[in-house]
Amino acid sequence: MSVHSPRPRVVTNGDVRLAVYEQGNPDGETLVLVHGWPDTHELWGHVIAHLEDRFRIVSYDTRGAGASSRPTAVSAYALPLLAGDLFAVIDAVSPDAPVHVLAHDWGAVETWEAVCEPGAGERIASYTSVSGPNLDHLGAWMRRRLAERRPAGPLAQAIASGYTVLFQIPVVGTLPFRLGLSRIWPTFLRFFDRMDPALVRPAPTLRADMITGLKRYRANIRPRLRHPRERRTDVPVQLIVDRRDLAVRPVGYEDTGRWVSNLRRRELPAGHWSPISHSADVARLTAEFVGDLRAETATDSADGASA
Template sequence: MDWRPRTVQNGGVRLAVVEAGVPDAPTVVLVHGWPDTHHLWDQVAPVLARRFHVVAYDTRGYGESDAPAGDAPYALPELARDLFAVIDAVTDGPAHVVAHDWGSVQTWEAVCTPGAADRIASFVSISGPNLDHLGTWAREKLSRPTPSNVAQALSQVASSAYTVMFQLPVVPKVFFGALGWAPVWRRFLQAVEGTSPSAITVAPSLHRDMISGLRYYRANIRPRLFHPSPGSTDVPVLELVNTRDIALRAAIFDNTPRYASRLWRRDLPAGHWLPYSRPQLIADRATEFIEAVESGSGSPSLDRLAVTGPRGPLAGRLAVITGAGSGIGRETAILFARNGAEVVCSDIDLDGARTTVEAIATLGGTAHAYPLDVSDDAAFAAFTEEVAKAHGVPDIVVNNAGIGLAGSLLDATDAQIRRLVDINLIGVATGSRYFGRQMVERGEGGHIVNLASAAAFTPQRGLGAYAATKAGVLLLSESLRAELAGARIGVSAICPGIVDTKIVSTTEFAGSTGAEQKRRQDRMDAAYRRRGYTPDKVARRILAAVLENRAVVPVTPEAAVGYRVYRFVPALSRRMARTSLV
């Protein structure tokens, strides 16, 4: 990175500042945390510098900046004044700020200062809370000691236990003075973040910075957490919340909407040091946000992240569901919308998809209807491209569309078998491939849900062809789960048993035509109706699978029993298959 160095003074403290990029473009100031210097941004800055005037600096006590003696000079108001001094020195107008860890903590202090909007145009916060907000959050959780509140508070206390040691006067100095920390630090980041050591740039002053930076903890943690005085801000804020953060739990950011009038939030399946592990992701999200603030207009993917009220567990997520015009697909779409997701509803029956969208609209949700024949590869490819262009890359894909085929395999026609395979198996593989590629390229994780069936592991006469396609979906899903694990994309196979859906009344019976076909359909449909297991119950299991990242989900009691019989007593499963249920 071709940085241009300069110096900025704030009172008696000299701050080492570097600049790059387009001088006349909007200014983006990058603020690092502990134990880093401006080198934290060595992979992010070059991407931002293609469009912006990029500025970074070593905060006081780090790198080439001055390190005043004592703890008092490291109180948050002093750090906020440093940020304002840098902004005033490098640009005539307000600057956009992207900050990480303690850099984010001190920027929160700055944006909650009266008049901050005149100097800070926007703020991208990564892995760093406002300490007053955090202190208030902890007090509220412990003042209402429900099991959930206590669990959340204790989880954060456990994650922050290291800060107690960091505030001691002697122990941390001895600890950090005992080793040559650069190689140890690289190995630590590789272990917790999966980051290649070659991607981690540390300053020559790392050892000294680790000890110097402890004054941030001593000067601020106890006063702010024990005696919080939360302020608010009108500066546009984008929170990138890392759900795998070893130091900060995602729940601590749930109260931010109280204090930020213009807030966007994106939860990411990433760890604490995102600037090292996913620099392109930060650059992309920051660019999108900054350009939206500059232009006054957003994008579909950014608009979805706006926090305007209570958040469901799928808030900010885009879900795509095939076969959403009826049955399990419709109920899943409605349930996802109730939980905050924006939903793309596709179905070969466009009117059915539109009816689902109308039902979601009456709930105050957002949904879109598309026609789709999942057996048409070209149409599926065009659909995925259209969805990405119009709405963004989906976070959740539910490959639900399917058909039934019953009767003897010997009576089935080639056309029936091909259609069954094209829809039930190849359609699922196509949706997984096209949308999976988009998710991997975006790099923000996701979840793919594939509808299999209890038939995948409960062989029975009269359902051989159908069971074969669903067994294929099950094994495809388990294999794909392993393939995509490194990209933080979960894959779930949902295996319902006897569920009352439209697929039952439209199932073809091989070898039957006319009145006989209709009689057999009606008989099976009546049996499924008597069973009384409705699609909304399956939808609830699908939602749980996404939230809990479940691999295989047998749905209905008979499916759960069948799954275990097939695994542990396969001979019994084969004997039971001789009884015809259709």
């Protein structure tokens, strides 16, 4: 885990208070980390240990998780509002320079929403996505595959995502978490993701985070898959594809290059929670991506100066 204690602060976005934590190299480029469900900022502890000497690292508890606000309405978890939280954090911690973003699971879904917004490149220099698709891209891909009578890929993803149907049913969807799944979470991840349960450090708010976080599924899954929007971005994007991911199948990224002008794809022999099980690899790929982009920018600047 990180050897330096994070410095906490609060960033507000309207009525929502976001618990934000800063650590690492204060002179390094800023890297913002966005966790998914049912995690908190603590998901990134193993990754941060590999990056804190190089980057100024900012992580935060997304709305509904950890020490951040927990709005009660399902509509408060719609993707535009979640993307607004990310932008609020970026504007607070790095008002004068764009940041790099690394995000996982629903954090990745939220960041996809942000990078496809107009002007996103002025605030986000690069985006590394782990196990969280753009829901509009996914919906458009499923529609294309079905129209071409090639249903195998969408069927595989639908089977993998079958649990999300349960999550969208009020009361019923919360039962596994009210009945104690949070108490055996490391053991569950051992069987689901083939990881060492000793690596898993559940947050004390895990049970509440599990239940509140289901509102993300209810607010966004059906609207975005049924009515996908055209969502494009010129922000450089790196996909870290976990080949053994049981929740987000790799085939679902087949069309991502249609929507992203600068796309890199890397694969890991990992399950869904690779930031825990393969933290060194996730950190290395993120740092390499940022370094390569910096080198490309320097080359372009040198070519322009010599022209």
